[in-house]
Amino acid sequence: MQEMSQELLSLFGNLFQERFFVAAAVRSSQEDNTPQANQRGQLRVLRLLLAKEPLTNSQIVEELDIRPSSASVLVSKLEESGLVKKAASPKDKRVTFISLTDEGRESLANSRKLKNELSDSFFENLSDEEQQQFVVLLQKLLKNLNDNSSKWDNRQNWTEFFKSPEGFNPKNWGNRHF
Numbered sequence: 001m002q003e004m005s006q007e008l009l010s011l012f013g014n015l016f017q018e019r020f021f022v023a024a025a026v027r028s029s030q031e032d033n034t035p036q037a038n039q040r041g042q043l044r045v046l047r048l049l050l051a052k053e054p055l056t057n058s059q060i061v062e063e064l065d066i067r068p069s070s071a072s073v074l075v076s077k078l079e080e081s082g083l084v085k086k087a088a089s090p091k092d093k094r095v096t097f098i099s100l101t102d103e104g105r106e107s108l109a110n111s112r113k114l115k116n117e118l119s120d121s122f123f124e125n126l127s128d129e130e131q132q133q134f135v136v137l138l139q140k141l142l143k144n145l146n147d148n149s150s151k152w153d154n155r156q157n158w159t160e161f162f163k164s165p166e167g168f169n170p171k172n173w174g175n176r177h178f
Contacts, residue, residue, distance in 0.1 A: 021122065024118055024122070041064075041066070041070070041074050042074055042077060042078055044064055045060060045064070045071075045074050045075065045078060045084075046078065046083060046084075046100065046104060046107075046108055047108075048060065048063055048064060049084065049098065049099060049100045049104070050100060050105070050108055053098070053099040053100055054087070054097035054098060054099040055097065055098055055099075056095060056096065056097060056098065057071050057072060057075060057096065057098065060074075060075070060098065075098055078104070082101055082103045082104075083100065083101060083103060083104035083107060084098055084099065084100055084101060084104055085098070085099060085100075085101050086098055087099070
């Protein structure tokens with residue numbers, strides 16, 4: 001079993017050395033990656049508006065749990081980029097509603113499409129059944145890592161691992177960083 005687990009760890013290591021794959025996986029976890037709104041906060045506002053528009057600045061503040069000044073800056077940047085628009089409430093001119101523009105919707109849709117194409121291309125050589133099995137296996141692996149994380153929370157365990165002949169210890173790395 002140890003040989004197989006070492007082989008798996010090595011294969012994951014090789015996968016993580018593929019910069020394009022790692023970058024795509026990280027960006028994919030951020031969901032919508034519009035070029036105009038590559039800031040995390042801006043993406044959160046765009047996704048929120050897509051789900052619940054129109055919203056006021058106060059509603060954005062409440063939903064995203066951010067400061068009013070931060071929401072104002074984010075909305076202004078998105079408005080400058082042409083991704084959102086502001087409009088006065090017909091009932092109360094003191095209230096301003098914020099909503100997505102057609103360009104904002106299109107940008108989110110295009111980024112989702114690109115994300116789907118990218119993930120499909122990464123896993124196209126696996127059948128649907130194999131992909132489902134892979135999902136189940138990765139979920140089990142993540143659960144196991146979470147369940148056993150306390151074992152590796154102790155920095156001393158890492159230090160001992162990196163000091164050991166079996167561990168990786170370039171130039172006493174474990175001693176300097178732990």
